[in-house]
Amino acid sequence: MATKKIPFASSTLENIDTAFLRYINETLDIHTTTNQGFIKVPVIWSSAERTFQSKRDSRVRDQEGSLVLPLITIERTAVTKDVKRKGTVQAALMPVDDEKGGVIQVARRIKQDKTANFANADAKRTRGQLNFPRPNKKIVYETISMPLPVYVVLNYEITLRTEYQQQMNDMSTPFIARPGGVNYFIVENDIHRYEAFIKESYSQSNNVRSYTNEERKFETKINVEVLGYILGEGDNDNQPFLSIRENAVDIKIPRERIITRDEIEEANRDNAFFAGLSGILEDE
Numbered sequence: 001m002a003t004k005k006i007p008f009a010s011s012t013l014e015n016i017d018t019a020f021l022r023y024i025n026e027t028l029d030i031h032t033t034t035n036q037g038f039i040k041v042p043v044i045w046s047s048a049e050r051t052f053q054s055k056r057d058s059r060v061r062d063q064e065g066s067l068v069l070p071l072i073t074i075e076r077t078a079v080t081k082d083v084k085r086k087g088t089v090q091a092a093l094m095p096v097d098d099e100k101g102g103v104i105q106v107a108r109r110i111k112q113d114k115t116a117n118f119a120n121a122d123a124k125r126t127r128g129q130l131n132f133p134r135p136n137k138k139i140v141y142e143t144i145s146m147p148l149p150v151y152v153v154l155n156y157e158i159t160l161r162t163e164y165q166q167q168m169n170d171m172s173t174p175f176i177a178r179p180g181g182v183n184y185f186i187v188e189n190d191i192h193r194y195e196a197f198i199k200e201s202y203s204q205s206n207n208v209r210s211y212t213n214e215e216r217k218f219e220t221k222i223n224v225e226v227l228g229y230i231l232g233e234g235d236n237d238n239q240p241f242l243s244i245r246e247n248a249v250d251i252k253i254p255r256e257r258i259i260t261r262d263e264i265e266e267a268n269r270d271n272a273f274f275a276g277l278s279g280i281l282e283d284e
Contacts, residue, residue, distance in 0.1 A: 102145030
């Protein structure tokens with residue numbers, strides 16, 4: 001029987017952010033018409049690191065440092081640990097108090113080599129030969145366990161910025177039409193999948209009515225709630241993400257030997273015997 005490979009990967013806040021960014025940038029893959037033709041709209045992450053990068057990205061800023069529109073920005077606005085969301089495990093289980101940790105058993109397999117060693121040893125002792133066919137009750141299992149998932153709710157704000165109304169229509173339509181009749185979609189990264197829900201209201205603003213020298217712009221904000229989960233403490237975790245243990249199949253207690261210094265009657269000295277000893281006697 002072939003061994004089934006089970007992939008494992010930690011789930012962190014960064015992993016959820018990456019899944020959400022990839023959905024907007026790659027899955028939706030939003031394009032619109034500009035003076036350079038029908039082009040892909042740049043998507044940037046609104047953080048200190050991304051802001052620094054955008055200053056050096058010619059797709060986002062021009063030679064004068066002004067933002068080049070159209071543009072999509074993403075910002076994580078809040079993280080909530082919701083204790084009501086516990087998935088299939090409702091109890092607050094604590095990890096094993098050792099260097100390995102682990103809470104939930106996710107896989108188990110038989111250690112063929114160690115199980116065979118026990119079977120051969122028993123066959124040799126009872127039947128006098130190795131590999132003698134007989135039932136083997138000493139089976140060694142290798143068990144893999146992982147941390148308990150902690151469920152969190154992440155809120156994201158997507159901002160669409162354009163110079164023209166038609167560009168805004170092109171960019172906002174995929175958010176409305178792609179989920180179909182619901183405001184729900186799935187974001188993925190590595191082997192993890194997270195549920196996302198788009199808020200019903202899309203707030204819009206523009207400066208069309210403002211007859212000033214300010215550049216014309218249209219702006220739409222879309223709020224999304226993502227249900228995610230955290231596995232482990234990331235780089236600050238003192239225990240491994242996966243813990244591997246083997247069960248005990250045989251427990252042996254060594255024979256206790258007792259040495260006493262009691263006087264032995266003279267009549268029994270020749271036949272003296274202590275448990276575990278061959279007549280250790282003291283010379284008088």
